[in-house]
Structures are given as structure tokens and as C-alpha cells.
């Protein structure tokens with residue numbers, strides 16, 4: 001278990017209730033979670049259980065109804081931490097080309113923003129094209145978002161989350177709209193990036209094999225109101241391959257996750 | 271029916287106008303309508319060309335006056351529109367006041383402007399400004415207030431400042447609204463300045479029309495009207511061209527991009 005110092009994200013008895021219109025909806029109920037610096041955590045759970053809400057809270061886009069959120073050991077110290085966020089629905093700005101959309105973090109995030117004017121047609125551009133090549137979109141740099149398919153937009157969305165090499169990556173079903181082969185290819189890309197740079201990653205996914213392939217640790221949540229019902233290390237060695245994710249250990253691990261989600265009462269985590 | 275944009279946007283309106291003029295010409299000749307009542311289009315066009323040297327300085331004066339008033343209204347309008355669109359408080363507290371101001375017929379203000387600034391260019395500029403101000407404020411405010419929160423979240427997550435968010439999301443997102451407003455505003459700005467010139471000025475195309483009608487020189491009055499219409503159309507198309515350059519992304523159905 002991580003020690004106090006290298007905890008990067010800490011949720012302490014966080015609850016989130018939406019009041020708008022009619023009966024209040026409790027999205028999160030008393031969620032406590034610690035994520036160490038450099039850890040890769042997958043969040044899984046049924047639809048509507050509050051996974052996206054956790055990412056929005058951590059990104060500072062939402063205020064908790066109660067409880068505390070610490071980033072880098074300090075409360076609401078989000079400014080000190082660079083965050084990359086890939087939303088569940090790709091939100092590219094329609095008036096910018098894909099290249100300029102992906103460059104957006106470089107335009108506003110501190111170490112890069114000072115160089116933006118000078119470098120946007122030079123090194124930043126090379127950076128973007130390098131990212132696009134990794135996800136197979138190199139020919140679409142100067143296209144507009146509406147000229148791309150859903151899966152292509154999702155890949156561009158992932159590039160935008162990664163481009164400024166953030167310390168903390170928040171990925172909300174980043175591979176959801178992709179076919180099996182592209183998805184597995186991108187798992188490999190993602191694993192390489194994580195092994196090379198060691199960002200802290202919170203990955204929301206519905207795909208159990210994806211969780212087992214990518215994550216160090218999997219968190220399973222209950223149906224709404226979301227609570228954490230299981231917190232397990234993934235017992236698979238790195239680097240992992242797609243074939244390996246069909247191995248006996250991997251399949252058993254996924255089976256275990258599946259039972260936790262389909263019938264939370266009979267199984268308990270750990 | 272398939273037709274090129276050139277045919278639809280330029281050739282067709284020109285042909286329809288020409289057909290209208292021909293009908294008008296035939297009617298004038300067939301019913302022997304006096305040119306004191308309704309001059310023939312041929313006479314109007316001949317007058318317009320012959321008297322152009324005298325009309326042009328007046329038209330130029332009106333164009334300058336209108337553009338200055340319009341530029342003022344653009345600056346003030348964008349400022350207040352941004353204020354109202356970005357702040358719920360400003361929206362709720364200023365909007366009713368704006369509606370109250372916009373309900374005043376601007377023509378009624380011209381005598382007041384004349385008292386303040388003296389007859390001539392001043393009141394014409396001010397009238398052009400106040401009359402075209404409202405559509406700009408409303409559209410800028412609407413564009414900003416309806417910006418999708420998801421688009422702003424992209425920058426919020428990057429800890430961008432309020433200004434960064436305005437500059438990178440609010441402003442570009444509002445451009446199509448601003449251009450829609452500008453196309454309307456430029457033509458009503460012309461109405462404002464010409465009305466003011468007709469009431470209190472000895473220069474400008476509005477004044478030239480007034481002088482022509484008091485002299486019963488109907489062909490000249492109609493020639494001035496025709497010139498005003500042509501100027502209005504020219505400016506409208508200038509703004510359409512600017513709009514296409516700046517906000518092509520919002521009109522993707524019409525023009526296919528790379």
C-alpha cells in the first residue's frame with residue numbers, strides 16, 4: 001500500500017448529490033480512495049454508478065456535496081498539478097482543425113503557453129503529428145472535427161489528453177467507440193506511454209479485459225448510489241500483450257470482476 | 271434543380287431585378303405615368319449616371335458617417351454583449367433596461383442629438399450607432415450565454431483563466447452570431463444616418479434626396495434611392511464574404527472544406 005507522501009489523489013468520504021429537478025439523485029455515497037503517484041487505476045461499475053462523476057470531481061469540474069478531495073497532498077491544490085482529461089464524449093472545438101484542437105492544452109498550460117506563439121508551427125506541431133501517428137490519424141491533422149468518425153474523434157480526444165504530458169491522466173472510456181483490433185492496438189500504445197512517463201492514470205472502462213490489460217489496480221463500484229465494493233491489484237506481469245489477456249490468470253481475474261459487478265452481494269473484494 | 275452558387279446568388283437576383291425594371295418601364299409607358307409621380311427606370315438610371323459626380327460626394331459622406339457609427343456600435347455592442355453573456359447577474363439586471371432602450375424609436379432621438387451636437391455629421395453618426403447597437407448586443411450575448419458547458423469544461427480541466435476560456439471558446443463560438451448581427455446592423459445603420467441627414471444636415475445622400483424632392487426633381491430622388499440600395503447590397507456582400515472567411519466551420523453544409 002502506498003505511503004502518505006506519494007499519494008497523488010485522495011478522496012475522503014466524498015459524496016455527490018444532484019438536486020436539480022424533482023427527487024435528488026445521489027451519484028456518489030461516501031467514496032474513499034487513495035491513488036499513489038504513478039499508479040494506473042481502472043474504475044469499473046455499472047452504467048450510471050458515478051464513474052464519470054469521480055473524474056469530474058478530481059478534475060475540479062464539479063464540487064462534492066460533502067467530503068474532501070486532496071491532490072498532491074493538498075486540498076483543492078489542482079493548480080499545482082497538470083491534468084489531462086479525455087471526456088466520455090469527445091468535445092473537439094468545431095472551429096479548430098484536429099491539429100489545433102490537440103494543441104489546445106499547449107496553448108493554455110504554463111510551461112508550454114509561453115512558447116506557443118513561436119512553436120505552434122514547429123516543435124509543437126511535430127509533437128502533435130507524432131501523437132497522431134501513434135493513434136493512426138496522421139492524415140487527418142488538418143481536417144475539422146465533423147469530418148471524422150466517432151472512433152477517430154475518440155482517438156484525437158486521447159491525443160489531446162496526452163499532449164502536454166500531464167502528471168495525472170483522467171480517461172473516461174477512451175476506447176469505447178473503437179473496434180476490437182484498434183482498441184487492442186491502442187492498449188499497447190497506452191501501456192508504452194505509461195511505462196515510459198509514469199503518469200498517474202484513472203481509467204474508467206466497461207471492458208473488463210481492458211482493465212486487466214492496462215491497470216495495476218481495479219476498483220469496482222456498486223450500482224447507484226456509487227460506493228467502492230472492491231479494490232484489487234491486477235496479478236499480471238508487464239509488459240502485457242493482447243494474447244496474454246486470454247491467459248488463464250487473466251481470464252480468471254476478469255471472471256472475478258464480472259461476478260462482482262453482476263452480483264455484488266456474494267463476492268467481497270480482496 | 272441544380273445550379274452553381276454564382277447563378278443562385280448573383281445572376282438570379284440581377285435577372286429578377288432587371289425583369290422588375292422592365293415591367294415598371296412598360297407600366298410607366300403604357301399608362302403614361304408622369305415622371306413627377308413615378309419616373310421610368312430608364313430615366314432614373316440615366317439621371318444616376320449623369321448626376322453621379324454631384325451625388326458621389328454625398329454618398330461618400332453617408333458611407334463614412336455610417337461606417338463610423340457602425341464601428342462605434344460594434345465596439346460598445348461587443349463590450350456590453352460580452353458582459354451580459356458572461357454574467358448571469360448582468361444578464362438579469364441589464365437585459366430589461368436594454369429592451370426599454372431599444373423600444374424607443376430612434377428617429378425621435380434625432381432632434382435631441384441635433385441639440386447636443388449641432389446639425390450635420392454628429393447626429394448622423396450617433397443615430398447610425400444607436401440604431402444598430404441592439405442586434406449586436408443581443409446576438410453577442412446569446413452566442414456567449416448558449417456556449418455548451420462541455421466545450422468550456424475542456425479548458426476548465428486545464429485550469430485555464432476566465433480570459434483564456436473567453437478567448438478560446440466563448441469568442442469563436444460567438445462569431446457566427448456576431449456576423450449574423452452585423453449583416454442586419456449595417457443596413458439599419460444606413461437607415462439611421464440617412465434619416466438623420468434628411469432631418470438635419472446639409473450633406474449626405476439623405477439630404478440630397480430631400481433637396482431633390484423639394485425641387486420636384488423626382489428622377490434625382492429615385493436615383494439617390496437606387497444608389498442607397500446598391501450601397502446596401504455591396505456592404506451586405508462584403509460582410510457575407512468576411513463571414514465565410516471567419517466562420518466557415520459553422521456553415522459546413524454549404525461549402526465543403528479540404
Ligand SMILES: Nc1ncnc2c1ncn2[C@@H]1O[C@H](COP(=O)(O)OP(=O)(O)OP(=O)(O)O)[C@@H](O)[C@H]1O
Nearest residue numbers: 018020025027046047048049050051052053054224
Ligand atoms: N449534471 C447532472 N445533473 C444531474 N444528475 C447527474 C448529472 N450528471 C450525472 N448525473 C447523475 O449522476 C449519476 C452518475 O452519473 P455518471 O455520469 O457519473 O455515471 P457513469 O458511471 O459515468 O455512467 P456511464 O458508465 O453510463 O458513463 C447518474 O445517475 C446521473 O443521472
Ligand SMILES: [Mg+2]
Nearest residue numbers: 051052088172
Ligand atoms: Mg460515464
